[in-house]
Amino acid sequence: MTVSRRNFLGTSGAVALIGASAVSGRVQAASIPEAPIMKDATMQPPLIPTSGPDYQPVVTLNGWTLPWRMNGDWKEFHLVAEPVVREMAPGMVAHLWGYNGQSPGPTIEAVEGDKVRIFVTNKLPEHTTIHWHGQLLPCGMDGVGGLTQPHIKPGKTFVYEFQLQKSGTFMYHPHADEMVQMAMGMMGFFVVHPKDPTFRRVDRDFVFLMAAYDIEPGAYVPRVAEMTDFNLWTWNSRVFPGIDHIVAAKGDKVRIRFGNLTMTNHPIHMHGYDFKVSCTDGGWVPEAAAWPEVTIDCAVGQMRAFDFVADHPGDWAIHCHKSHHTMNAMGHDLRNFIGVDKKEVAKKVRKLVPDYMPMGSAGMADMGEMEMPLPDNTLPMMTGFAQFGAVEMGGMFSVVKVREGLAANDYKDPGWFKHPEGSVAFEWKGEPKKAERAPSTAFDKTKTAEFKVVKPGGNSPHDNH
Numbered sequence: 290m291t292v293s294r295r296n297f298l299g300t301s302g303a304v305a306l307i308g309a310s311a312v313s314g315r316v317q318a319a320s321i322p323e324a325p326i327m328k329d330a331t332m333q334p335p336l337i338p339t340s341g342p343d344y345q346p347v348v349t350l351n352g353w354t355l356p357w358r359m360n361g362d363w364k365e366f367h368l369v370a371e372p373v374v375r376e377m378a379p380g381m382v383a384h385l386w387g388y389n390g391q392s393p394g395p396t397i398e399a400v401e402g403d404k405v406r407i408f409v410t411n412k413l414p415e416h417t418t419i420h421w422h423g424q425l426l427p428c429g430m431d432g433v434g435g436l437t438q439p440h441i442k443p444g445k446t447f448v449y450e451f452q453l454q455k456s457g458t459f460m461y462h463p464h465a466d467e468m469v470q471m472a473m474g475m476m477g478f479f480v481v482h483p484k485d486p487t488f489r490r491v492d493r494d495f496v497f498l499m500a501a502y503d504i505e506p507g508a509y510v511p512r513v514a515e516m517t518d519f520n521l522w523t524w525n526s527r528v529f530p531g532i533d534h535i536v537a538a539k540g541d542k543v544r545i546r547f548g549n550l551t552m553t554n555h556p557i558h559m560h561g562y563d564f565k566v567s568c569t570d571g572g573w574v575p576e577a578a579a580w581p582e583v584t585i586d587c588a589v590g591q592m593r594a595f596d597f598v599a600d601h602p603g604d605w606a607i608h609c610h611k612s613h614h615t616m617n618a619m620g621h622d623l624r625n626f627i628g629v630d631k632k633e634v635a636k637k638v639r640k641l642v643p644d645y646m647p648m649g650s651a652g653m654a655d656m657g658e659m660e661m662p663l664p665d666n667t668l669p670m671m672t673g674f675a676q677f678g679a680v681e682m683g684g685m686f687s688v689v690k691v692r693e694g695l696a697a698n699d700y701k702d703p704g705w706f707k708h709p710e711g712s713v714a715f716e717w718k719g720e721p722k723k724a725e726r727a728p729s730t731a732f733d734k735t736k737t738a739e740f741k742v743v744k745p746g747g748n749s750p751h752d753n754h
């Protein structure tokens with residue numbers, strides 16, 4: 290793991306400790322646990338539990354799980370809220386706010402019944418708090434700045450202590466200057482595993498959070514005041530082709546869990562399978578009631594998990610079904626030029642702008658293949674290549690790769706699917722048939738159209754006035 294550790298026993302540690310003891314008299318420890326940080330957006334192997342009940346740990350796409358330490362019967366974690374640099378896909382980084390070096394922050398994993406103590410150190414230039422979305426806990430641990438606790442001022446550390454009442458799918462995010470702090474990328478996943486290791490157990494369990502950013506081409510910092518017109522739709526603050534593939538062995542029971550902290554809903558669609566909706570942030574859907582879907586909408590502030598048995602090998606697309614959410618930075622005021630002959634106009638424009646390229650006369654697919662000059666730190670609107678050519682996607686798109694014979698906990702990219710012979714759609718190369726129908730007259734300009742005019746109040750049989 291490329292985790293590095295920070296030492297909080299220096300001067301900042303002393304300040305942080307005063308902050309912590311001022312809030313909770315119950316902290317037995319003389320020291321704050323170390324806060325591991327992550328330097329890059331590489332998926333880390335699942336953190337297999339070494340004590341307590343057994344469980345199948347989750348895999349965070351392009352992310353990691355926060356290590357903890359035991360202190361008596363408390364599981365102790367340390368989150369640091371701070372400015373981070375997040376690579377959104379190779380070729381583009383964003384200057385965001387997050388936790389422990391990345392946005393989203395590390396995934397927190399624990400077990401139903403655990404007593405968790407979470408230290409939160411604020412290294413942002415403004416105050417913050419953390420709300421534990423979906424957890425049942427004492428009101429004063431709920432993390433709503435001003436309402437349930439004082440804000441955590443810059444440089445201070447607060448302590449949250451609560452016992453995990455139930456297993457399930459949760460998240461954490463600030464409840465202070467929310468519009469700015471969530472638009473800057475502050476969020477993280479929180480998975481509580483069942484005490485019974487066999488309950489709804491799967492072999493592979495993937496998690497991601499959805500966030501939307503508005504980062505102008507060439508810029509690094511999101512425009513936080515944007516309400517609707519975002520240009521980067523992300524899973525774990527990554528866009529296609531930068532989002533990890535979801536790799537599973539044939540026959541595995543697989544769970545995919547996600548939460549939505551954007552400003553709009555995301556219908557998440559997976560190809561090749563039907564799946565069962567198994568869990569929400571409110572709890573487990575009883576197995577007999579888990580309903581089948583191929584697309585599950587996730588509204589703002591909701592979380593969803595679905596389960597399937599990976600019995601169909603292949604490279605199966607998984608994506609948001611809103612077509613504008615599978616694109617990267619673009620202008621939204623493009624005209625539709627389909628059917629327009631721009632040749633004459635292009636000649637004139639090139640006298641002024643020699644590089645001018647007329648586009649869009651036959652759709653926009655040419656943008657998926659073309660290498661246009663882009664501003665620095667900007668991703669193409671439609672991009673990515675697979676074994677048959679340009680994928681013409683961006684944003685919320687990835688691939689579920691199901692293969693035979695993968696070892697347990699092997700999440701390495703297995704490459705593109707080797708299709709069985711004769712199982713790929715193919716070009717028909719026979720002789721074209723002679724036209725059997727009469728040519729259409731629908732667009733024949735030589736014929737005049739006939740219109741029948743019915744006078745208002747006339748004798749039309751449909752007139753019932």
Ligand SMILES: [Cu+2]
Pocket residue numbers: 522554555556609610611614685
């Ligand atoms: Cu979407």
